[in-house]
Amino acid sequence: MAGFSLTKGTDTFDFDIAGPVNKGGSRIGVWSTDKNNNIVVTKDAGGQDSHTVTWQFNQDNQLTIASGGKPVFNFNGTAGVRPVYFTVNAVLKVKPNQNNVFTFDLHGEWDLDNDTHDLTLTINGVTSVLDGFIQDPRSRFMYHFFNKQNLMQESILGFVGEWQLKNDDGVPKMNFNYQREAGTTDTFSLPKGIVVNRSINQFMYQYDKQNHTFGIQFVGMLQVGDDLQLTYSIDRQVSQQGQQQVAATTFTIGLVLNKKNVSGDIEFFIKKTGGTIGTTTIGISGNWTAKLGANQLTVGFTFAQVRGPNVVTTTLGLNATLKLASGGQVVLAIAKNSTQTTISISAADIKLGPARLDGRLNLIGENGHVVGIQVLFGIAF
Numbered sequence: 001m002a003g004f005s006l007t008k009g010t011d012t013f014d015f016d017i018a019g020p021v022n023k024g025g026s027r028i029g030v031w032s033t034d035k036n037n038n039i040v041v042t043k044d045a046g047g048q049d050s051h052t053v054t055w056q057f058n059q060d061n062q063l064t065i066a067s068g069g070k071p072v073f074n075f076n077g078t079a080g081v082r083p084v085y086f087t088v089n090a091v092l093k094v095k096p097n098q099n100n101v102f103t104f105d106l107h108g109e110w111d112l113d114n115d116t117h118d119l120t121l122t123i124n125g126v127t128s129v130l131d132g133f134i135q136d137p138r139s140r141f142m143y144h145f146f147n148k149q150n151l152m153q154e155s156i157l158g159f160v161g162e163w164q165l166k167n168d169d170g171v172p173k174m175n176f177n178y179q180r181e182a183g184t185t186d187t188f189s190l191p192k193g194i195v196v197n198r199s200i201n202q203f204m205y206q207y208d209k210q211n212h213t214f215g216i217q218f219v220g221m222l223q224v225g226d227d228l229q230l231t232y233s234i235d236r237q238v239s240q241q242g243q244q245q246v247a248a249t250t251f252t253i254g255l256v257l258n259k260k261n262v263s264g265d266i267e268f269f270i271k272k273t274g275g276t277i278g279t280t281t282i283g284i285s286g287n288w289t290a291k292l293g294a295n296q297l298t299v300g301f302t303f304a305q306v307r308g309p310n311v312v313t314t315t316l317g318l319n320a321t322l323k324l325a326s327g328g329q330v331v332l333a334i335a336k337n338s339t340q341t342t343i344s345i346s347a348a349d350i351k352l353g354p355a356r357l358d359g360r361l362n363l364i365g366e367n368g369h370v371v372g373i374q375v376l377f378g379i380a381f
């Protein structure tokens with residue numbers, strides 16, 4: 001079986017990747033690692049023996065051991081033997097041979113590179129760079145990487161935690177607060193802003209790396225109130241064994257309508273933390289519709305969200321008023337903070353006629369002329 005050797009004083013210890021340790025050709029115990037990432041031999045006769053080594057992933061995403069500045073072993077270097085790497089509470093679990101139950105732990109500090117989206121792991125001051133990608137269809141933080149010498153060997157590092165929105169000067173960015181040992185937490189900050197995937201009207205994180213596109217598709221419930229406050233509730237995600245992977249969380253974003261006419265998708269500018277209007281926009285795919293309120297007919301927007309096997313349809317109302325402009329054109333007027341924004345409604349979307357008995361369907365022009373709305377967005381009244 002594959003393994004490596006370490007010396008201590010005049011003694012040489014032979015470590016099998018299945019767990020046993022030999023000395024002078026005879027078994028003396030089994031090995032594992034401690035919280036300081038030392039290799040520890042638990043002797044069959046009692047007692048322990050510790051060996052300090054250096055752990056590092058090389059440029060091919062292969063885990064290596066060095067001792068005294070000299071290479072000792074490459075866990076991906078034995079033909080026919082495939083190691084598996086995974087995480088539990090941010091502890092790196094190493095299974096040297098996928099066909100054997102033996103596993104040991106490595107403890108370190110994880111970080112995400114802002115420029116490359118590489119995941120780094122620092123163990124006892126030595127930093128490894130894992131050249132991989134973040135990819136998941138269910139809101140989870142899953143980091144994929146391959147043994148570059150054998151692209152059939154993939155490992156996935158999953159982290160358990162919850163998402164938190166960070167309004168970065170009007171750019172909605174996400175932090176993932178993940179669990180560590182002993183109940184502590186740490187944070188991965190995604191470098192880019194999130195956007196709405198308009199094909200399903202769910203938020204997503206997306207980036208390009210080495211001519212490929214990767215990212216996280218969030219799953220949740222998107223709602224926009226009449227006051228243009230967007231609320232997004234991320235669904236709780238669990239493993240096949242029922243263990244929580246992502247906690248349910250909710251974040252809000254202040255919006256300002258970014259449209260000159262009522263047609264196509266609805267689009268918004270995102271407000272900055274202080275309430276001023278930023279330059280970042282998000283859009284939701286759907287259809288403009290008429291909404292008959294208590295006092296007047298107004299405009300709404302209907303959109304559908306894909307939520308797993310289900311499709312949820314929502315109609316948001318705009319806190320706005322239909323008015324008749326001086327030129328006879330109907331506009332949607334949004335008044336807020338002593339300012340008024342008007343959005344044009346094309347003649348193809350509205351049909352006017354004589355005054356209606358239902359006052360909610362009437363518009364009064366500047367000269368006192370009254371017209372009635374007969375059809376709005378294909379809906380007859």
